[in-house]
Amino acid sequence: MSCLERLLDKICYTPASDCLWFVGDLISRGPDSEAVLRFIKSLKDQATVVLGNHDLHFLALSAGLHQNKTANRLDRLLQAPDLDELTDFVRHLPLAHFDSDLNAAMFHAGLYPGWSLHQGLSLAREVENILRSDQWLDFLAHMYGNTPARWSDQLTGWGRLRFITNALTRMRYCTPDLSLELQFKGLPAAAPAPLKPWFDLNRQSLGNTRLIFGHWSDLGIYNQRTLYGLDGGCVWGRQLAAMHLQSENGNIVTVSCDR
Numbered sequence: 001m002s003c004l005e006r007l008l009d010k011i012c013y014t015p016a017s018d019c020l021w022f023v024g025d026l027i028s029r030g031p032d033s034e035a036v037l038r039f040i041k042s043l044k045d046q047a048t049v050v051l052g053n054h055d056l057h058f059l060a061l062s063a064g065l066h067q068n069k070t071a072n073r074l075d076r077l078l079q080a081p082d083l084d085e086l087t088d089f090v091r092h093l094p095l096a097h098f099d100s101d102l103n104a105a106m107f108h109a110g111l112y113p114g115w116s117l118h119q120g121l122s123l124a125r126e127v128e129n130i131l132r133s134d135q136w137l138d139f140l141a142h143m144y145g146n147t148p149a150r151w152s153d154q155l156t157g158w159g160r161l162r163f164i165t166n167a168l169t170r171m172r173y174c175t176p177d178l179s180l181e182l183q184f185k186g187l188p189a190a191a192p193a194p195l196k197p198w199f200d201l202n203r204q205s206l207g208n209t210r211l212i213f214g215h216w217s218d219l220g221i222y223n224q225r226t227l228y229g230l231d232g233g234c235v236w237g238r239q240l241a242a243m244h245l246q247s248e249n250g251n252i253v254t255v256s257c258d259r
């Protein structure tokens, strides 16, 4: 049984009545990305997903814009008979999600500290719109790179979309002037000054909404106040986590993923 199946078992997942949220990087972090995609696709409205950097990279690979260097882990997916349908499914997924009844928002990497929640959601729509348009290949070709590092409402064109994508799907650290620092990937205790985890900057922008993020597998499961980092490092053989959104205190359940 896969880690995901064991986790769903442990939380007594009931397909007829339960909705699942997935915090992104469905692809290339585990041994069977195509099964994960097909499963989530089959859930239709019962699943909510936000895209991660690895999911976007998969789109670029499937379009032939990059060579597959990830130790051939994606070979099977890239040769799948339903590749076109899976690609189409992925490119119509959102990059941010907010549910006012549950008072919870979800972003793969996090909410850029220079943005309000509302701004983060509306800027995510800009990237979603281009991914769903006939310019999606152009966007993927211009997506890679670490600049611009700092947000401005005046940004336009590919630079604007690249910043939004980096902030939503790759961010870990920022400088106090809110420049993204995408090179350093270590733990906060080892971070060179003046880098700070994004969630330690401009905390008032987070408000009281519960914010769920993934991406930072080395950080492990993180819960501070209304912030929930749920990547428990399954990719490194550590944990896969689920949180019960209807519980006010976000009851977190894990399974261990030692290989």
Ligand SMILES: [Mn+2]
Binding pocket: 025, 052, 053, 054, 108, 169, 214, 215, 216
């Ligand atoms: Mn990621």
